[in-house]
Amino acid sequence: MTTIEPVQTDDPRLLGLRHLLAVVDRLRAPGGCPWDQAQTEASMAPYLVEEAHEWIEAIEEGSASQAQAEAGDALLAVLMICRIAQDGERYDLGQAAEKCAQKLIRRHPHVFDKEHRAGSSTQDWEAIKRKEREDAGEDTSAMAGIPKAMPALQRVARASGKAIGVGFAWPSIVGALDKVREELGELEQELSQSDREAAPGTAPSPENRPAIEHELGDLLLASATLARYLDLDPEALCRRAVRRFETRFRIMEKAVGGPMIEQDLVSLLKAWESSKDAEVSKD
Structure with a gap:
């Protein structure tokens, strides 16, 4: 088994980790916290996902102090799950960490061999x-190892990246762009006149819904795949786009002043364009 020199025991990273481990052990021990004692691996899993998302948000916002805090929260979720598994004699943190270390060594022969x-x-x-x-x-399969619980846009990025890695790829982004146009055209063909004229939030006609769902899904897939061809993360791009939308919407709400439902579309669109200009000026 390949090994590397362990870090020194006075490494401040280990000191902090040891302290957090002691806190987690105390919470799970007799006389500890009833809530922590009642948790299971399954019940803690959503907290791990939530903390990971909050960590990502802090990273993208560029706040070191907030990212540090969220990193600690995510680490707490990992340690708690491992402690619960240890209590159930399934595995513990040390075993999980050692298995990961050996996997990394094995998969980096250019570094360790x-x-x-x-x-x-x-x-x-x-x-x-x-x-x-x-x-x-x-x-x-080249598609193996992609978590089914992964957010859809991330799954697209992973799947398309794996496909590209084994040679199933267009020679340039032109092919990916053409695919987006093709899927948009197919979606437009499936939309009936009544579907096109329906109010926002109206479901497609029952006879058209399966085809529309299929083609819209393909369009989303093609768009996310295009991001992968540009070496961009579609999940991160979509998060930033949603944040821009939310920011502009809030600016528009303030500009309108009264209830938006009472405004006509022309006025709202004008306020929307002004909100985009206001956002740019703030940057």
Whole structure:
């Protein structure tokens, strides 16, 4: 088994981690916190996801202090889940950490194996993962290993990235752009006149709904795949776009003054354009 020199025991990172571990152990111990004692791996899983999202938001906002706080909250969720698993004699934090360390060493032969022939680290990584799955009798498809619970846009990025990695790709982004146009055209073909004229929030006609859902899904897939061709994260792009929309909407609400429902569309669109200008001037 390949090993590396462990970090020193006086490493301040370990001191902080040891303190947090002691707190978690105390919360789970007899006489600790009833809420923490009642939790299970499954009940803590949503908190892990929530804390991860809050951490991402803090990172994207560029606040070091907030990112630090959210990193701690996410770490707490990980430690708590591992402690719960330890109490159930399933696994513990040390076992999980050691397994991860060995996996990283195994998948980075260009760093840890002196006899390894230099090559593409990305190709090495994928080849090693595939060999691991083969040895374990698991799915060896290029699509294997993409978590089903992953947000859809992230799944698209991972899936399209894997497809590109094995050669299923257009030679340039032109192909990806053309695919977006193609899917938009197919969606437009499926929209009946009544669907086009329906009020916002109106479901498609029952006979057209399956086809519209199919084509709109393909359009979203193609758009997210285009982002991958540009080496961009569609999930992050969509988060930023939603934040821009929310900011502009709030500016528009203030500009309108009264209830928006009482305004005509022309007035609202004018206020919307002004909100975009106001946002740019603030930048």
